[in-house]
Amino acid sequence: MSTSRPYRSEHRRQQAEETRRRILAAARRLFAEAGYGATGVGDIASAAGVSVPTVYASVGTKAELARSLVEFINAEGGVYENDRLQRRATTAPELLRRNMHLVRELNQRCGDIMRAVRSAAHSEPDLVQVVAAGDGYHREGEYAIAARLAEMGALREGVDPERAGAIMTVMASSATIDQLVLEHGWSYDQVEDWLVETLTALLLR
Incomplete structure (x- = not known):
């Protein structure tokens, strides 16, 4: 027994x-x-x-369920798997590419629910914390990558980790990606390549 x-x-x-x-x-x-x-x-x-x-x-409750969606969306969007790949990166270009691939995968797989939650948050107080948590994860992730790039000595002269983190947070935001895909008809491949190319030129030596 x-x-x-x-x-x-x-x-x-x-x-x-x-x-x-x-x-x-x-x-x-x-x-x-x-x-x-x-x-x-x-x-x-x-x-x-x-x-x-x-x-x-x-x-x-429904509000608690909505808050639980943040972790669920991260898992569905491949955040944890891609985060492990980021940690294995040994060069700045590889790290930047893997980071932008993570952002691309999350938005491609889960952009619909992220847009729905963000839109509803204007009239549903329960969702304000959900949006804030998602934005916080994104910001923390980009600032962590910027700090790693600085540790590698890969940032351009005059670009400190704070500035790099802010640039990456804004350029790789869901709002930017949605605008390029939904309003301008870009593919997610094109968005990922553009983010890598542009951030490489702006941030790396």
């Missing part, structure tokens, strides 16, 4: 994680398609194939 209990416990944990993942995936899709305000907890429960009490037990 002693060996079966850990197995059952692990199985329950895996089931709970899968239920949570289904709920977050359903919320992510519905928020992007119908909008945050028009999506109720019952809609999310139905789409995830669970009961409303299960949604509350697994994730929490």
